[in-house]
Amino acid sequence: MSVEPFNRLVKLAARAFYDDIAMKGDNQPKTGRSDNRGMAVVVLDALTRRQWVREEDLAKDLKLHSKQLRRTLRFFEEEKLITRDHRKETAKGAKVYSAAIAATSDGQPVGREGEEKIKLHTHSYCCLDYAQIYDVVRYRLHRMKKKLKDELDNRNTVQEYICPDCGRRYNALDALRLISPDDEFFHCEKCNSELVAESDKLAAEEMGDGDDNARRRRREKLKDMLQKMEVQLKPLMEQLSRVKDLSVPEFGGLQAWEARASAAARANGDSAANDLSKASQGQGYGGTPMPFLGETRVEVALSGVEVKEEDSKADAGANSMKVLPPWMIKQGMNLTKEQRGEVKQESKIDSGLSAPMSDDKKSKVNEKEDEKQIQDEYVKAYYAAILRRQQEQEEAAKRQQKELENKISALNDVIDTPNDRQVGIKSKRDVYEREDGVEWEEAPTAGNTSETYKLNDLNVEAEASGDDEDEIDWEEG
């Protein structure tokens, strides 16, 4: 069973339906930065490269806050795109997990360990439900078409009435109960105010009540809409029909999948895989006693390029985790703010290199203070900067490579179905321009790459935000 066509279906559906859905933050102000439209697409894309995945791990990979991710996932669960499983890991499991954490990030305070033990008691896992996605997307398309068509020829539509005062809704089937003996209008059963006919939901904006011209205009608008829909969703429909006769990839429930995975791992003859807990500890930061982590590797061999790519990315994440601690700790000695530390350091060095004058000046001012300390700090900063530079170079190289890969895969996609892709892009742009031009202006680069630009975008944004902090810090110091 091939997952690829289904993944493509998921990606298309994500871009068609979940592109501009913003997860509402509870108390965040609506700023440009907290505008997370498009996150849904990123999450869905990431899920196409995985099977069952623990939500925390996913959050880590996507560099999202786990709460944010959970909100998105809950939304998708309601949309019936994914299945989720929550289970309580045993106390032993939590212990092993925290032990693994301690092993990977040597020198964690003990208090935090205990805290984590409580926090990580219940774990959630999620997985795409391909069979259901297929049905959901088909049903959604069907409903859209039916609604438009019904409204177009005004057939089978039951007129709805709404009470302007209390907001109660009635439809034409209630008509008999609603006519009042005094006059010829419909009256609300509750507050006895006059009901108004709810004009057609889709295309009623500018029409006058019952105006002949307006009706014709509305008709045209509906027809236009229907046509546009046909064109814009054509790639999706084609993918649906392509997928129709394929067997749906089925991962089963979490338990079943895990059992299968561990069996596969054992069959693989991996010496470490025999002892599950050992194997998972060897896995590094993700090391809960989960056999399926080993399994991911097995699946990689099966399902080709995209998954592999993801895997390497995960490895990179692990690397950076390992590299970070030594000088983060140093930083903690100098400056109390742990997270800002790294950024601050970098900025200092940068300025030091580019404009040594300012630094000199500073040192003069601070001469009365302990010079040695400053020197120490300087040296440390210097080392950190070198480390940082190396890391950056590495990352840059990696990114380039990845971009290359992405481009190649995008190219492949294009080659795959050149025609409908073109159409899809165009139409999508159309939608954007109409609905949220603002976002367009913010990210003008997003248009040219097809499938992968969201991912790239995420990276860009993260860096930009880092720079932001950078500047602020510098001014403070």
Place this chain on the structure above:
Amino acid sequence: MFFHIVLERNMQLHPRHFGPNLRDKLVAKLMKDVEGTCSGRHGFVVAITGVDSIGKGLIRDGTGFVTFPVKYQCVVFRPFKGEILEAVVTMVNKMGFFAEAGPVQIFVSNHLIPDDMEFQSGDMPNYTTSDGSVKIQKDSEVRLKIIGTRVDATEIFCIGTIKDDFLGVINDPGASA
């Protein structure tokens, strides 16, 4: 649509009717009770055409009433979605018009009236085409199509449309008068 079906009912008969023509009394009471009623399941009972069988009566404790299980044939009328009916307009207002086809009430809302007909208020509110050749007012006869039914246990209500080919006014009493 009309159906000729067999229904069953338990009739309770007062002891004062016991006598030589108990059976006639029973049938008369059946007709009085059943004809004109509406059940959500079968529709409106229009007429009883015959009584198939009357079972053994059972005397109730305490009251002396006797219960007879009766099987009877009857004509029922049940409107269906998509059915074409001829109906008489009973009321016209801004929202549309109400019509009656026998026992069933039908509401046609104004967006299911052809676009070229406009509402004219006045003491005889009506819907008229722009050239005035077709007019829907009280007592007009219209042919309409049922597009929705609400079936309760004891009530059936329909909504209809005249926005389709061959639907609309079939005779206009105002024009002939």
